Amino acid sequence: MRKITQLAFFLALIFAFKTDGGNLPKLKLKTIKGNTIDISTLGTGKKPVILSFWSTHCAPCLRELKAINEVYEDWQDETGVTLYAISVDDQSSVSKVKPLVKRFGWNYEVLLDTSGDLKRAMNVTNPPFLFIIQNGKIVYKHTGYTTGSEEDVYDKLIALTK
Amino acid sequence: MRKLQLLLAFLSIISLQAQDFGHFSGGFVSNAQWYQDDTKTNSVAPQDQFRANNYFNLNYNYKEFSVGLQYESYQPNALLGYSPDFKGDGIATYFLNYKAHDLDITAGYFYEQYGSGMLLRTWEDKQLGVNNAIKGIRVKFDATDFLNLSAFFGQQRKGFELSQGTLQGANLDFDIANIAKLDMALNFGLSYVGRYQEHSNPNPAFPDTVNAFSTRLDFAKGDFDGKIELVSKGADARVVSGTIFNNKFYKGKGLLFELGFNKYKYGITTTFRRVENLNMYTDRLAYGNAYGALTVNSILALTKQHDFSLPNIYVYQAQSGLSFLEEKAGEIGFQVDAYYNINGGYNLALNYSKWNGLDATFDNVNETYKTNGFAFGEKYFSDLNVEVDKKFNKKIRASLGYINLFYNKGKIEGGHGTVKASVITSEVNLKLAKKKSARFELQHLSSKDDKKNWVAGTVEYNFNRKFSMYLNDMYNYGNDDTTKQIHYYNVGAVYAKGATRFALGYGRQRGGLVCVGGVCRFVPESTGLSMSITTTF
Numbered sequence: 001m002r003k004i005t006q007l008a009f010f011l012a013l014i015f016a017f018k019t020d021g022g023n024l025p026k027l028k029l030k031t032i033k034g035n036t037i038d039i040s041t042l043g044t045g046k047k048p049v050i051l052s053f054w055s056t057h058c059a060p061c062l063r064e065l066k067a068i069n070e071v072y073e074d075w076q077d078e079t080g081v082t083l084y085a086i087s088v089d090d091q092s093s094v095s096k097v098k099p100l101v102k103r104f105g106w107n108y109e110v111l112l113d114t115s116g117d118l119k120r121a122m123n124v125t126n127p128p129f130l131f132i133i134q135n136g137k138i139v140y141k142h143t144g145y146t147t148g149s150e151e152d153v154y155d156k157l158i159a160l161t162k
Numbered sequence: 163m164r165k166l167q168l169l170l171a172f173l174s175i176i177s178l179q180a181q182d183f184g185h186f187s188g189g190f191v192s193n194a195q196w197y198q199d200d201t202k203t204n205s206v207a208p209q210d211q212f213r214a215n216n217y218f219n220l221n222y223n224y225k226e227f228s229v230g231l232q233y234e235s236y237q238p239n240a241l242l243g244y245s246p247d248f249k250g251d252g253i254a255t256y257f258l259n260y261k262a263h264d265l266d267i268t269a270g271y272f273y274e275q276y277g278s279g280m281l282l283r284t285w286e287d288k289q290l291g292v293n294n295a296i297k298g299i300r301v302k303f304d305a306t307d308f309l310n311l312s313a314f315f316g317q318q319r320k321g322f323e324l325s326q327g328t329l330q331g332a333n334l335d336f337d338i339a340n341i342a343k344l345d346m347a348l349n350f351g352l353s354y355v356g357r358y359q360e361h362s363n364p365n366p367a368f369p370d371t372v373n374a375f376s377t378r379l380d381f382a383k384g385d386f387d388g389k390i391e392l393v394s395k396g397a398d399a400r401v402v403s404g405t406i407f408n409n410k411f412y413k414g415k416g417l418l419f420e421l422g423f424n425k426y427k428y429g430i431t432t433t434f435r436r437v438e439n440l441n442m443y444t445d446r447l448a449y450g451n452a453y454g455a456l457t458v459n460s461i462l463a464l465t466k467q468h469d470f471s472l473p474n475i476y477v478y479q480a481q482s483g484l485s486f487l488e489e490k491a492g493e494i495g496f497q498v499d500a501y502y503n504i505n506g507g508y509n510l511a512l513n514y515s516k517w518n519g520l521d522a523t524f525d526n527v528n529e530t531y532k533t534n535g536f537a538f539g540e541k542y543f544s545d546l547n548v549e550v551d552k553k554f555n556k557k558i559r560a561s562l563g564y565i566n567l568f569y570n571k572g573k574i575e576g577g578h579g580t581v582k583a584s585v586i587t588s589e590v591n592l593k594l595a596k597k598k599s600a601r602f603e604l605q606h607l608s609s610k611d612d613k614k615n616w617v618a619g620t621v622e623y624n625f626n627r628k629f630s631m632y633l634n635d636m637y638n639y640g641n642d643d644t645t646k647q648i649h650y651y652n653v654g655a656v657y658a659k660g661a662t663r664f665a666l667g668y669g670r671q672r673g674g675l676v677c678v679g680g681v682c683r684f685v686p687e688s689t690g691l692s693m694s695i696t697t698t699f
Contacts (some may be wrong), residue, residue, distance in 0.1 A: 023185065023223070026261050034339070034347025034382045057467035063559075063591065090285075091278040092462035095420055096499055098387065099431050102424040103501040103509065115275035116285060123189035123219055123698040125288070129661075141661035141698065146624040147591055147599035 023136055025121040029086070029111040032098045037084075037111060039118060043133030047080040048160050050153070052108075053119060053127040055089045056096045061128040062104075064145040069106050071154070079157040083108045088119050088127055134160055184224035189698040191217040191288055195241055200689035203648055203670060207690070210238045215248070217288060231256040232271075234322075243685035244291040245453035247321025254322060255295050266302035271295040274314060276333050276353035280393045280416045280440065281376040283460040284318065290683050292454045295319045296329060308337040318444040320455050325444035327359030329458065346383035352376070355458060357444055363399075365408045372398045374414075374442060374459075385429075388421040395440060400484065400529075401449040410529045412484060414439035416461070430500040433464055438492035438520060438533060439484040450483060452684065464497045466513040466547050468565075470587045471636055472607040472618050476569040477675060478517060478543040479682050484531075490573065491522040491533055493542065506552075513547040519573065542570045556593065563587040571612065575675070583609035599624045603634070615640025631655045636672060654692075662697040 026040045043049030052068075054061035065085060068075070075081050085108040087097045094114050101110050113119055122131070125143075130153065132140035140156050142149070194214035197207035214237055221230035235251035236244075257270035273295055276282040286293040298316015305311055313332040318325040332354045339348040356373045373396045380389035397411035415438050422431035440461055443449055448456040461482040468474050481493040495517030502510045521537035524530075545567035553559045565585040572578040585607045592600045603620035620634040636650040654667025673687030 025223075025228075032382075034349070057469055059469045059589075066553075066559075090462065091280075091283070091460070092464060093467055094278075095422070095431055095433055095464075099422060099424045099429045099499055099501060102385075102426055102429055103503065103511065105426050105503075115273065115283070117273070120273070120286070121221075123187060123221070125189060125191055125696045125698070143661055143663050143696070143698075144656070144658045146627060146630060147593045147601070148597060149627045151597075152627055 024133060024138075025118065027118050027121060029113055029118060032101060032110045032112065037109070042084065044136045046135060046161075047082070048139075048157055049133045050081060050083040051086055051122075051131040051133065052083060053086050053088055053113075053122075053124050053129040055087060055127055056093050056100050057089075058127050060145040062100075063147065064128050064130075064150060065106065065108070066104060067147070067150045068153070069104065069108075071150070072107060075154060075157060079161045081157055084111055085109070086111045086113050086118060088113050088116060088124075090114060090116075132156060132160065184222060186220065186222050187699060188218070188220040188230075190219070190695065191215075192693070192695045193241065193288070194693045195688070196691040196693075197242070197688055198690045200670065200687075203673075203687045203689060205673075205687045205689055207688075208239070208242065211690075213237070213239055213241050215241050215244065215288070215291075216251075226260055226262040228259045228261070229257065230259075240291070242688055243683055245321065245455060247323070247453070247455065248291060250322070252322050254293070255297075255319065264304035268300045269298075271297050271319065272300050272314070272316075274300065274331070276331065276355070277351055277376050277378045277391050278418060279460045279462075280391060280418060280437070281353050281374055281459055282331055282355045284458075285460070290454070293319060294455065294457055297324060298329075308340040310335040318456050318458075320445075320448075325448075325456050327357050327444040327446070329355065329357055329444055331355040346381060347387075348381045349379070351378040351380075355442075357442065357458065359444070359446060363406070363408050367411070368399060368408055369397055369411055372396045372442065376416075385425050386421075386423055389418070390420075391418040392416070393440065395442060398442075399446055400486075401446050402485075402487065403450070404447050406446065407529065412439050414442075414484075416440045416482075426503065428500070428502045430498065432496060432498045434496045435464060436492070436494040436520075436536065437461055437480070437482040439482075440492065441483040454683075463517075464495075465515045465517070465543070465545060466497075466499075470563075470585075470603065470605050470618075471634070472605045472616050473565050473567070473585050473587070475607070475613075475616070475672075475674070476567055476571075476581055476583060477682060478515075478545075478569070479574055479675075481517075481519065481542060481573065486524055486526055486529070486531070488573065488576075489519075489522070489524050491520045491524075491531055493517050494520055494536065494538055495543075509551040511547075511549045511551075513549075514545070516544040517542050540570070540573065541568065542573050544568045558593075559591045561587075561589045579612065581609060581611040583607055583611070597624075597626045609640075613638055613641050613646070628659050629655070629657050661699070663695070665692075665694045667692045 024040045028036050028038050089097055128145045130142045131138055197211045199207050216235040218233040231253050232255045234254040236248045240248040255271035259268045273284045284294045284296050296316040296318055300314035302312040311334055315330040317328050334352045336350040353376045358371045361370055376393040378391035393416035395414035397413050400407045418435045420433045442458040444456045461480045463478045463480045465478045484491055497515035500512045518541050519539040521534040521539035522531050547565050549563040551561040567583055569581040571581055587605045590602045601622040605618045607616040616638050618636040622632040624630040633653045639647055641647045650670045650672045652667055652669030656665045668691050671688045675682040
C-alpha cells in the first residue's frame with residue numbers, strides 16, 4: 001500500500017507539470033547520405049516536421065511510410081511539412097536501410113539511430129511511432145499504424161498550418 | 163525504496179525552483195501475463211500465476227542539464243524465460259547529463275556503441291530482457307567539425323547489480339571527406355575497449371586485462387556505398403559453463419566488409435563477415451550465459467529478419483564464440499540483398515545468406531586449435547528469400563513471399579540434426595469504408611525434418627483508427643507425434659490513442675527461440691492471458 005501511495009504521489013508530481021510540448025534532445029544523427037543532423041534544430045519554425053521512427057523489419061512501419069510517400073508531395077505543397085524517417089535498425093539490418101529507401105523511391109530525409117540513442121531520449125518503445133514538431137515543440141504523438149491512419153496525421157497538419 | 167524517496171525529494175526541489183523552466187518526459191511499459199495450466203501442451207503454470215515486467219522512465223531537462231531514471235518492477239517474478247536476475251523492484255538505471263557546445267558528459271548509467279558494435283555495444287531490449295548499460299562516467303568531445311572523441315569507464319549492469327569486472331573505452335571518428343573537401347562521404351574510425359577483472363589464478367600469465375581494438379572506414383558516393391571494419395581482441399581465458407581453463411589463452415578477431423550499389427530501379431548490397439572467438443564479457447565467468455548478460459560487444463546474425471511467424475521458427479544466431487566441445491571457433495559467411503522494380507508497380511526483392519563455421523581443427527589434449535584462413539567449414543545456415551509486393555489500387559495492397567532455408571539445429575541450438583524447410587507467405591491489406599481496414603495473412607512451412615509441416619494464418623480487423631481485434635493461429639499439423647499437433651492460437655484486442663497503446667490477448671505461446679532483431683531468447687511453452695500497456699509523456 002505504501003508503494004502505491006508513493007507511486008501515486010510520484011505520478012501526481014509529474015502531471016502537475018506540463019509534460020507536453022517538450023523540446024527535442026540535442027543529439028546528432030547521421031543521414032543515409034553521410035551528413036550529420038542535430039535533432040534539436042528540427043522543426044524550430046512554423047513549418048511542421050514529422051519524425052517517424054521505423055525499421056526495415058517492422059511491417060506496419062513500412063506500410064505507413066509507403067502510404068505517406070504516395071501523398072507526400074501534396075502534403076509538402078499544402079503544409080510545408082518535412083518528414084524525417086528515423087531508422088532504429090541495429091547492425092544486423094542497418095545495411096538494408098539505404099537499399100530499401102531507394103527501392104520504394106522515398107524522398108524522406110532518412111536518419112540512422114543505430115545505437116537507439118534518440119529512441120531512448122524520446123521514450124519511444126516500439127516503432128512505428130510518429131511525432132509532429134512545430135515551433136520547436138512536440139505537438140502530436142502517435143503510436144502504431146493501421147491502414148488509413150495517415151489521414152489523421154494529414155488532418156493534424158492542416159489544423160496546425162491553417 | 164529509500165533511494166526512490168530521495169530521488170523524489172530531489173526532483174521536487176528542482177521542479178519547485180524551476181517553476182516555468184525545464185521539462186519532464188518519460189514513459190511506462192507494462193507486460194503482464196496470467197499463466198494457466200494447459201493439458202494440451204503439458205505446460206504447467208508457475209505457482210505465482212500472475213507475473214508482470216514493468217518499466218517506468220522519467221527524464222527531466224533543464225537547459226544544458228538532464229537527469230533521468232528507469233524504475234523496474236518484476237512482480238512477483240519476471241515473465242517466464244527472462245533472467246532470474248530481474249527480480250523484485252527498484253531504480254535500475256539513472257543518469258545525469260550535461261551537454262553544451264562540443265562537450266557531452268554523462269555520470270550514471272549510459273549506453274554506448276562503437277562502429278557496428280562488434281567491439282562495443284551496450285543496449286536495452288525489454289522484449290528480450292537485455293539491459294547491459296554501463297554505470298560510470300562518459301565524456302564526448304567534438305574537437306572540430308571533422309574530429310569527434312569520446313571515452314568512458316565503468317561497470318556493467320546485471321539485473322539490479324553490477325559486474326565484478328570494469329570496462330574502459332575510447333573512440334575517435336574522423337570525417338576525411340570534410341577536411342579534404344571531397345564530394346562524397348568518407349569516415350575513419352578507431353576504437354579501444356579494455357576489460358579488467360581481478361583473479362586469484364595461480365598461473366602468472368593469466369590475463370586480468372583484455373584489450374580489444376577496432377578500425378573502420380566507410381564511404382558513400384552517388385549510388386555506391388561501402389564499409390570495412392576490423393576488430394582484434396587480446397588473449398583471454400577460456401570458460402565453459404563457469405569453469406575456467408587456465409593453461410591456454412585465446413585471441414579473437416573479426417572482419418566485416420560491405421558494398422552496395424542502389425538505384426530506384428534496381429540495387430544490390432553484399433555483406434561479408436568472418437568472426438573468430440570474438441565474444442567478450444565484463445565478467446569472464448559470464449561467458450556463454452543464456453540471457454546475454456554482461457556482454458561487451460554484440461555480434462548479430464546478418465540474415466533477413468522476418469515478421470511472419472513461421473520463418474521465425476528457424477532463425478540463425480551468429481556463432482562467434484569458441485567451443486572445443488562443439489568444435490566451433492567462429493563463423494564465416496555472406497549476405498546479398500537485391501531488388502528490382504518491375505513495370506506495373508511490382509516490387510521484387512531477393513535476399514540470400516549463407517553462414518558456415520570456420521574450417522578449424524581442434525587439439526583437445528594440448529588445448530589448441532587452428533583455423534584455415536578464409537575457408538568455409540561446416541554449414542550452419544542458409545536461406546533464400548523472394549518477395550513480391552504490389553499495390554493494386556487505393557484499397558488493396560498485397561505481398562507474396564517464398565523462403566527456402568537450411569538450419570543446422572545441432573550447431574545453433576545444441577544437440578543434433580539439421581532442418582531443410584520452405585515457407586510460403588502471403589499478406590493482403592484492405593482499406594474499407596469509414597476508417598475501417600482489414601489485414602489477412604496466410605503462411606505454410608513444409609519440411610521433412612524436426613517438427614515437419616506448419617500452417618498459420620492471421621485475421622486483423624480495424625474497427626476504426628483506435629480499436630482493432632486480431633485472431634491468429636499456428637498449427638503444427640505435420641508433427642509425427644499426433645499429441646503435438648497443436649494449435650498455437652492467439653486472440654486479442656488493441657486500443658491505441660495518441661502515444662498510448664493497450665493490448666489484451668489470450669492464447670498459447672510456442673516454446674523455443676523467440677527472436678527480436680537477430681537476438682534470440684529461449685522461452686518455455688505457455689498459455690494464458692496477456693496484457694500490455696505502453697505510453698509516453
